[in-house]
Amino acid sequence: MHVPDGFLDIPTSVATGVVAVAAVAIALPRARKEAVDDRKAPMVGIVATLIFAVQMINFPVGAGTSGHLMGGALAAVLVGPATGVLCLTVVLIVQAFLFADGGLTALGTNITLIGVVTVVVGWWVFRGVVALAPRRTWAVPLGASLGAFVSVPVAAAVFATLFAVGGTVAVPAGTVFAAMVGWHAVIGVGEAVITALVVSAVVATRPDLVYGMRFVRVASERTIQGATA
Numbered sequence: 001m002h003v004p005d006g007f008l009d010i011p012t013s014v015a016t017g018v019v020a021v022a023a024v025a026i027a028l029p030r031a032r033k034e035a036v037d038d039r040k041a042p043m044v045g046i047v048a049t050l051i052f053a054v055q056m057i058n059f060p061v062g063a064g065t066s067g068h069l070m071g072g073a074l075a076a077v078l079v080g081p082a083t084g085v086l087c088l089t090v091v092l093i094v095q096a097f098l099f100a101d102g103g104l105t106a107l108g109t110n111i112t113l114i115g116v117v118t119v120v121v122g123w124w125v126f127r128g129v130v131a132l133a134p135r136r137t138w139a140v141p142l143g144a145s146l147g148a149f150v151s152v153p154v155a156a157a158v159f160a161t162l163f164a165v166g167g168t169v170a171v172p173a174g175t176v177f178a179a180m181v182g183w184h185a186v187i188g189v190g191e192a193v194i195t196a197l198v199v200s201a202v203v204a205t206r207p208d209l210v211y212g213m214r215f216v217r218v219a220s221e222r223t224i225q226g227a228t229a
Helices: 010-034 040-055 072-079 081-099 107-132 139-166 171-204 211-226
Strands: 059-062 065-067
Touching: 010 081, 010 107, 010 139, 040 072, 040 081, 040 139, 065 081, 072 107, 072 139, 072 171, 081 107, 107 211, 139 171, 139 211
Parallel strands: none
Antiparallel strands: 059 065
């Protein structure tokens, strides 16, 4: 979903840039609170590398835009939502400056869509699943998978809305919406499968490194405390 230069007008690009800066500013102090110990740093690096790799595989969607896996829900569940925002922001900046993947003037837009919307939506879907599902380990990969599936087309819909407001390309907004949301719904299925596999593997081997696991543990501990009180 990397948006190229000139696809959105200046006011829209500036507005999304402000949103991106605000999101990063909010994420910075919260990311420090998400860190439990020094083991988190290697995990963040691994997640960033994985997301960087999968995002470099692009294919055209139409109207000058591209589609690819995003990794927002994956990052949020593995390292925390605030850290996930920062992780994806760094990936997008490197891609824009070193690989020309996404326009520099559209960097704020890409960070907002890929680094903020997918993380926030994916995270809250995950939290909802963990809250509603039985307090079991399998709820973590399930929630991560559903969060990934939902977050991708939602981000595409947000982009289509931005295009309807400030698009500069002579393409009907309805065509952009149909192409982006339709294709990204399909991409969401692939992202859900990959997210479930990756999170399941980490949970099975090193659950202590998965940020989302702490909510399952907290829920379990409260249940036990309530039963013994």
